[in-house]
Amino acid sequence: MDRILIRGGNRLSGTLPISGAKNAALTLLPCALLTDEPLTLRNLPRLADVDSFGHLLNQLGASTAIEGSRPEDFGRVMTIRAGQLTSTEAPYDIVRKMRASILVLGPILARAGEARVSLPGGCAIGNRPIDLHLKALEAIGAELEMSAGYVTARAPGGRLSGGRYAFPVVSVGATENVVMAAVTAKGASRIDNAAREPEIVDLCRCLVAMGAQIEGIGTETLEIEGVDRLHGATYAVMPDRIEAGSYACAAAITGGDITLTNVDADDMGATLDALRDAGVKVVAGKRSVRVSADGKLGPLTLSTAPFPGFATDMQAQFMAMLCKADGASVLTETIFENRYMHVPELARMGADIQVRGRTAVVRGVDRLVGAPVMATDLRASMSLILAGLAAEGETAVSRVYHLDRGYERLEEKLSAVGADIERASDG
Numbered sequence: 001m002d003r004i005l006i007r008g009g010n011r012l013s014g015t016l017p018i019s020g021a022k023n024a025a026l027t028l029l030p031c032a033l034l035t036d037e038p039l040t041l042r043n044l045p046r047l048a049d050v051d052s053f054g055h056l057l058n059q060l061g062a063s064t065a066i067e068g069s070r071p072e073d074f075g076r077v078m079t080i081r082a083g084q085l086t087s088t089e090a091p092y093d094i095v096r097k098m099r100a101s102i103l104v105l106g107p108i109l110a111r112a113g114e115a116r117v118s119l120p121g122g123c124a125i126g127n128r129p130i131d132l133h134l135k136a137l138e139a140i141g142a143e144l145e146m147s148a149g150y151v152t153a154r155a156p157g158g159r160l161s162g163g164r165y166a167f168p169v170v171s172v173g174a175t176e177n178v179v180m181a182a183v184t185a186k187g188a189s190r191i192d193n194a195a196r197e198p199e200i201v202d203l204c205r206c207l208v209a210m211g212a213q214i215e216g217i218g219t220e221t222l223e224i225e226g227v228d229r230l231h232g233a234t235y236a237v238m239p240d241r242i243e244a245g246s247y248a249c250a251a252a253i254t255g256g257d258i259t260l261t262n263v264d265a266d267d268m269g270a271t272l273d274a275l276r277d278a279g280v281k282v283v284a285g286k287r288s289v290r291v292s293a294d295g296k297l298g299p300l301t302l303s304t305a306p307f308p309g310f311a312t313d314m315q316a317q318f319m320a321m322l323c324k325a326d327g328a329s330v331l332t333e334t335i336f337e338n339r340y341m342h343v344p345e346l347a348r349m350g351a352d353i354q355v356r357g358r359t360a361v362v363r364g365v366d367r368l369v370g371a372p373v374m375a376t377d378l379r380a381s382m383s384l385i386l387a388g389l390a391a392e393g394e395t396a397v398s399r400v401y402h403l404d405r406g407y408e409r410l411e412e413k414l415s416a417v418g419a420d421i422e423r424a425s426d427g
Contacts, residue, residue, distance in 0.1 A: 004397040004411065006388035007420040012256035014417040018074055018244045018263045019045040019408040020237035023313075026200040027176050028098040028206050028237060029053045032080035033107035034063055034184065035210060037232030040067075044237055048404045049098050054078070056094045056101055060108070061086030066358045071408045074408060078128050081231050085112050091171065092118040092149065098405070102130055102173065105153060107183030109142060113158035117151050132171045136178035139165035140189050162187030162226050170195050175222075176203055183212040185226035196266040197307040202238045209233040222363040239263050242313045243407060245271040248291040249317045250279045253324055255418055257292035257387075258417055265289050270310040274300060274318065278325065299327035299364065304334050316383035323351040324390055327362040332359045341411045342380035345373040349387050349395065370395040378406045385410070389419055396424075 010112050020043035029050070032039040042051060054064045062082035088108050095101040095118040108115035119130070134144050134151065141161035155161075162185035165178065170374035173197040180203075182189035194200070196218060204217040210233045213225040246261045251258040252275060265272060265284035272282050273292065279298040283290040300322060304312040310346045312335035322329040323346060335341050340360055343353050348371045352363040370393035381402040388395030397403075399425070403410055 001426050002400050003399065003424050003426065004385065004400050004403070005386065005424050006391075006395045006397070008368070008389050008391040008393065008395060010389070010418050010420055012251055012253065012254045012258055012389070012417045012419060015259045015261060016224050016247050016413055016417050017074060017261050018239045018247070018303055019043075021045070021199060021202070021240035021242070022047055022049060022406045024202045024238045025050055026053055027103060027199055027203045028235065029057060029080065030103045030107045031180065031203070031206055031210065031297070032057065033060065033082050033085065033104060034180065035230040036083050038079050038081040039210070039232055040077065040234040042075075042077050042234065042236040044076045044078050045240065045408045046074070046076060047406060047408055048401065049100065049406065052094065052097050053100065056090060056104065057082070059087060059094060060090070060104065069160075088112045088114055089116040090118060095120050096405070097159055099173075102133060103177055103180070105133065105151065106137060106177040106179075108179045109137065109153045109155055110160060110184045113155045115153045119149050119151065124278065129172070131411070132167060132169070132174035134179045136165045136167070136174050136191070137161045137181055140178060140182050140185055141347060142181070144173045160185040162189040164192070166189045166192035167194065172197050172200065172306075175200055179203065179207070179214070179222060179224065182224045182226065182231065183207055185224075186230070187226055189226070191222040191224070192220065194220055194308060196220060198241060198264070206233065206235045209235055224399045239268070241267040241271070242311065242379075244268060244289065245311075245314045246317050246386070246407070247413070248272075248275055248282075248289065249321045249386055251280065251291040251391055252293045252297060253321045253386050255293050256417070257290070259290045261288050263287065263289050268307055271314055274302060274310060278321070289375055295386040297321065297325040297364070299325045299329040303332040312336060312339065313379050315339060316379040317386055319353070319362055320346060320383040320386040322362045323353070323365060323368060323387060325362070327364055329362040329364075330359060331362065331368070334358065342383045343383055345376070348373055349391055351387070367392055369393055372396045372398070375402045376398040378402045382407065389414070394401055394402070
């Protein structure tokens with residue numbers, strides 16, 4: 001099994017390119033199931049989760065082809081064609097590997113009139129039920145049943161009717177699923193209290209490029225007029241705002257100076273504001289963000305929230321950064337109830353963190369010390385990498401398959417800005 005080895009203490013500086021967004025890519029890929037024409041996605045990141053989703057699409061009958069991509073390039077161009085669906089079932093052995101697989105439920109149902117999808121897996125960061133996915137689909141005409149770990153959905157008469165649903169709480173995945181299902185319904189649909197994350201905007205724009213009729217993009221109310229069919233399109237995946245935020249924290253924790261390229265600062269407002277509040281200098285350009293830190297970091301009080309609030313996917317990285325702040329920071333996790341599993345590993349490196357329920361108090365320390373640590377989920381993995389960059393001595397991060405799910409060529413990117421980092425295999 002691979003490990004990441006980091007010899008900390010280097011000040012990072014230089015230019016670091018940001019890849020296409022993992023969370024957006026995993027939402028755009030299932031759009032290909034909605035049409036028999038090709039969907040070409042550009043700026044698709046090279047990630048284990050993207051590969052797994054491609055295998056799932058193949059199992060459903062779609063072909064996937066990589067075009068003009070060299071191994072040394074970041075990102076890929078993939079064309080997916082689902083001329084016909086040879087299966088309407090997403091099986092457990094694939095779906096268990098990542099929660100995003102549940103996003104094929106809406107498109108298969110809309111395309112074929114029926115779908116059978118295993119309950120999902122993914123990072124072990126707490127209870128993430130799919131009840132909102134099912135209630136939203138039911139509201140636009142789906143008939144549902146659950147048995148033996150599978151969801152079976154049917155559209156009476158072979159096509160969803162459309163309808164109205166107001167989410168009781170914001171749900172990114174459920175919003176994505178119902179939007180994809182509604183675009184080819186017989187009638188109109190209205191989704192209230194919809195998620196507003198940039199990845200939702202990216203999804204809606206891709207669907208519009210395929211012929212969908214969606215109003216209110218970027219707002220909490222989406223109005224969708226169902227169309228008879230969608231056509232193919234070519235679409236570029238948005239930049240990864242979480243990857244960008246992670247590397248911004250790398251600049252901050254090492255007292256570095258990094259210019260992030262291929263980024264959209266408008267999608268990172270809460271992250272950049274929090275960095276500024278901690279005393280980090282942030283200069284946003286048209287497609288770049290420069291992050292530099294010369295002095296001591298200041299403490300923060302942060303609470304995760306749906307967009308445009310502070311993203312839960314940035315909580316672990318900021319926790320690592322704040323381990324080097326001058327004072328006590330308070331982090332409150334409101335989205336997932338089990339997202340502090342990185343705390344014991346950071347403590348092994350000398351961090352002073354106390355957790356009380358959903359709140360963590362992080363007291364800055366003068367020094368972190370390298371140690372063998374174990375990744376528990378995707379963003380927790382990145383927090384350990386960040387701590388290792390600032391620690392004295394060597395840090396060995398094991399179970400790095402979590403990192404490979406969400407960070408394209410992490411060692412290569414960090415090495416290019418001065419990190420002493422490498423991947424090692426145990427056999």
